[in-house]
Amino acid sequence: MIKKILFVCLGNICRSPAAEGVFNQKIKERNLEQYFFVDSAGTGNWHVGNLADPRMRETALVRGIELTSRSRQIVEQDLYEFDYILVMDRENLQNVKSLIKDKSFPISTKIKLILSYSNKFQIDEVPDPYYGGQNGFDKVLDLLDDAIDGLIESLID
DSSP: OOOEEEEEEEEEHHHHOOOOOOOOHHHHHHHOOGGEEEEEEEEOOOOOOOOOOHHHHHHHHHHOOOOBBOBBBBBBBHHHHSSSSEEESSSHHHHTTOOOTTTTOOOOEEEEGGGGOSSSSOEEEOOOTSSHHHHHHHHHHHHHHHHHHHHHHHHHH
């Protein structure tokens, strides 16, 4: 059975497309592509239709990761269609949970902070690198690299 995973950040141009790219790269390296459907979205709509931020694309490409997805905004239907909804920070966690209309449907259990899967880092939010320098983009990829290893391990057990 295919597991559907959605990564979510604010504008879907830095952190969540990076998570999507890292995840896709790692499942490709492990020949697991046929077992997953992966996407990313933002809670805001400012960048809908745009490619990821050029700084994030460049930083990822240096690591051999190509970011090709286009930004989209998360919609309520995503809550029902995806098996895992992994967000970058607490604010977006709350924004995603606010989309739940039917409070009796057990959706909130599949919505988590991506860094809950981290093994090396003791923080629980992926910082937004948008207004910072190059170090912020590298840090995002370091955090996601570790967390996505943990996520994949949890999914293939």
